[in-house]
Amino acid sequence: MKKLMVTFIVSIVICGCNTAEPQKINALKFRELVRNGEVSKYVLINNKNEVWVYLTTASVVKYRDEMPERGPQMSFKIIGSEAFVKEMTDFYNTNAHVEQVPWEIHNVRD
DSSP states (O other): OHHHHHHHHHHHHHHTOOOOOOEEOOHHHHHHHHHTTOEEEEEEEGGGTEEEEEEOHHHHHHTTTTSOSSSOSEEEEOSOHHHHHHHHHHHHHHOTTSOOOOEEEEOOOO
8 A cells, every 4th residue: 555655656756737626716717818819718517616717828827836636727606697697698798809719517436
């Protein structure tokens, strides 16, 4: 067992894997990131009322010390998927100059 644990730790060090959790943000920060073109996509996690945020490559480099390089770099809670979709539609209507970010809806297992 000890040998397996050492092998696992060495593999993390060698591959440079970052096991950090996504940075917790709020919807206001998310809209700021979208407005600045720093979000490559976001995923609504329907059964957890959460949004996972994936940053652009340039933004991952910019924030690399604060969050994981792979997977969702940021996340935040929402009231519900339908309400959030409406909020984002309103956001884009108010900010017509902002490029729309691709998004998906998923359910995840606990």
